[in-house]
Amino acid sequence: MADDEQPDTTVTGTDDVPTMNDLDRKVTGEFSGYTVRKDLVGKVKGNALVPSYVLEYLLGKYVTTTDSESVRAGVERVRAILADNYVHREEANLIQSKIREKGRYQVIDKVQVTLNEKLDQYEAMFENLGISRVVVDSDTVKKNPKLLVTGIWCMCTLVYAYSGDPKDVPWRLRRLMPVQMSHDDRENYLAMRSRFTAGEWVDLLMQSVGFEPALFSERAKLLHLVRMIPFVERNYNLIELGPKGTGKSHIYSEFSPHGMLISGGEVTAAKLFVNNSSGQIGLVGYWDTVAFDEFAGKTKKADRALVDIMKNYMANKSFSRGRNTMQAEASMAFIGNTSHNVPYMLKNTDLFEELPKQYHDSAFLDRIHYYVPGWEFEQIRSEMFTDGYGFVVDYLAEILHNLRDVDYASKYEKYFALSPTLSTRDKDGVRKTFSGLMKLIYPSGEASMEEMEPLLRCAIEGRKRVKDQLCRIDSTMAEVDFSYTRAGSPDPIAVHTVEEDDYPDLYWRGRGTSAVSASNDEIPEGETAMAGAVSPAKPETQPAASSGNGGAGDPAEKTPAPKPMNPIERAAAAAKPDHLEFAEDRAGVTYNRLFGPYVAGASRITVKDPYIRKTHQIRNFVEFLETVFTYTDRADEVHVHLITASDAETMDRQLEDFTQVQNTFGQLGIVFTYEFSDTGHDRSIVTDTGWRVILGRGLDIYQYYDGNRLNPQVRLQKLRKVKEFEITYVRKDEAD
Known part of the structure; x- marks a missing residue:
């Protein structure tokens, strides 16, 4: 955004406490104890490679007021905890020594647990500390089953007790506390929501994920919220492709302890669904959202069997490996970079062009509920981050986790009706997206017709983007009418994608549109060669029609009308x-x-x-x-x-x-x-x-x-x- 376009934002007071605006005062007043100043995360993080929700968990415990001195003291306390207890890999030996010398020590690390069948005991591995085979009691594992999958961030108290037996592990786990909320605060959350307008609430959600809402349009805010739907809606399938540097993976790696971000090339059927050897269910059984980073790349290979299992899971919420059929609730998000801009893709291929061949398949893509247009997001800049107050992310993440039990997919039906031409999968995509946006913005499920309509239009647009591209990829795919009607009105209201309006001749190439693209009509009037002696070329005047009988000598038949030149020509x-x-x-x-x-x-x-x-x-x-x-x-x-x-x-x-x-x-x-x-x-x-x-x-x-x-x-x-x-x-x- 250019300097002259930047809106006026909050004036900063001291280095530690910016001047609070009306929203900040309202947030900290209504949600005391559940909010944190978002710029403090960067102040305390340093070179600690921990997710934001871990840091905000600590800030939520020790920075509980807006008082300047209390904020400074709390930040210093969190810094001290990170300095003393967070384990940097290069300092693992030093921390091990501290545990030995002091007898017991508290660490912050990512912990994963496995079952040692020979000894019939659970054993933990500490990722950064570099120790393993630490015995964990069964109750701890039962309370935190994700320990058995990819591990979770924890605050742990370790004890060193050397027994003299070289086969024995001297490390003892005395206490393990996951860094996440453990209770459902929905009742208070819904009560507090009623005291905010919809605009204030959307801005609060934007600040909660770290962005300054004043720098984003209403549409941009809504698209940012769509990224959050996999956390609040079960079995939701989302794809986002766009330029690099726009923050596509941020929310899946930093926002929630209920989400898992993995590289697209690292997943296997055993890791994602179930291990046939052990019978242990994979990631989809433990996480609300499984996001595939770096999913795009035409040259990447994918296991055909894995793709087939994913198709069945995305459509039916179930998967089969071996003799058993299992079900899970994890949503899937596929994110990747594009190599070309939108008009290039529309002219030459389709908006899914960057996907590996095995995923560039109509049967797979038809399971996608929403295509987020990643090219509409600006590249992340420092001024986009807020210094305002937002929810502690693990508090919000726990709320969204529990709202997955609610279904608002049919709430719009008393005001609107979708086009009857939509397929079942089209309707499912629209309904699930609408439900997710309702839970984010109107978590009570109550909203007026005027409040619901932009959410419904957004939901229709995202599924339409999927379906329109499927019609390019698969000629047997039938085009449908993505419109809706208001209650009491027979007139359909069409929904378009932005790229459809911007590049209609490219979007509908070969499909009978008469629209003309405006992509190259912006050459300034008179901006021709500097010499000025040559004017823009004009079509030659067609000779007058002969008054004869149109024979071979008739110039009107011999000289075809010249093709009009476009502005570039x-x-x-x-x-x-x-x-x-x-x-x-x-x-x-x-x-x-x-x-x-x-x-x-x-x-x-x-x-x-x-x-x-x-x-x-x-x-x-x-x-x-x-x-x-x-x-x-x-x-x-x-x-x-x-x-x-x-x-x-x-x-x-x-x-x-x-x-x-x-x-x-x-x-x-x-x-x-x-x-x-x-x-x-x-x-x-x-x-x-x-x-x-x-x-x-x-x-x-x-x-x-x-x-x-x-x-x-x-x-x-x-x-x-x-x-x-x-x-x-x-x-x-x-x-x-």
């Missing part, structure tokens, strides 16, 4: 070889007029400029990329390669800025790469459409101007004055 037609000189202090010179016609329609562009180093020079290059964006087709990728120089003084910042440029423009279909050359002095732009633009001063043509966000020169190049410079346009074949 019109811009490219204005380019011509030329040489221009600009005097000092001239205004009205823009990159669009200098470069637009010469990069129009290009797919590969090489820029040589040794002075793309400092902040203002990199900003110039970004503005050049904006011109490339304007004058090229969004349905095709454009590769822009920069050859520049660097020096020790600017290198770190330069690399950081280049990475940000890559991430930002990569989402727009512009693939930016770069290399450093200490010997290059020439400045030029070369395109694969045959143009070479020789730059006298490179891109650094503008005189200094005030970068204040209120200065219109920041946004309008034509208001800036230029330095003296020359520019030459030649055809590459002529130059060669």
